Amino acid sequence: MLLLDRLCAGYEGSPVLHDVTLAVPPGSVVALLGANGAGKTTLLRVASGLLRPTSGRVLLDGADLTGATPNALVKRGLCHVPEGRGVFPNLTVRENLALQAFAGSETAAIERANQAFPRLGQRLSQVAGTMSGGEQQMLALARAYVQSPRFVLLDEVSMGLAPKIVDDIFEFLGLLARDGASLLLVEQYISRALDLADYVYVLNRGEVVFAGEPSELQDADIFETYLGTAVH
């Protein structure tokens, strides 16, 4: 279980998160929704060790990892696919995957990436920065997948991509979840995220204003109040 316990965090004296508690149970998909600037990216950055909270705790399977480095969290099975493309643009697809693989398992990592996105397998020698936006996003996701992470934080991974690629990416997220990974999903395609999710949290100005199952959200005013839109 990934547990974010009463977190407060922000930037240089401007607080963003206020007493946020959020749980990602094993084998679950949790959607994190909220308007622009609500603090979703900030929350993921705290969870993955990129930003130290001003108070509160980050617990992974009961261990207090508040303030641990991103690397230490990766070693414990937590992976963050950031907003924008998390790839090295000057390296080839193969090199990007190899860097993410555990020592001695490069071949297996490439095979695993190919299984998730066959399109990548056909482009192993291509320099990542020359691929399309969708292909780069597939590579960013495949880099997460090759490590068989137990917890994956996904920040708007479908942003700006063509509908067909978005379909492929959601199919992949389903595969990741079926494989046993727990997902914390920040996503602009709300209905798609809710289709996949077991639980939903809605953030507004750095505070949790709703936590529950997707079906409960359908009836709540929360949606129109905080997200400025109806669910469907």
Ligand SMILES: Nc1ncnc2c1ncn2[C@@H]1O[C@H](COP(=O)(O)OP(=O)(O)OP(=O)(O)O)[C@@H](O)[C@H]1O
């Ligand atoms: N590096 C930073 N320095 C200072 N303020 C920041 C920084 N990053 C984010 N903020 C501020 O923190 C607040 C929350 O931003 P955050 O990116 O976490 O929101 P978000 O919910 O992910 O928004 P979006 O959906 O637009 O990506 C915003 O007011 C933003 O301007």
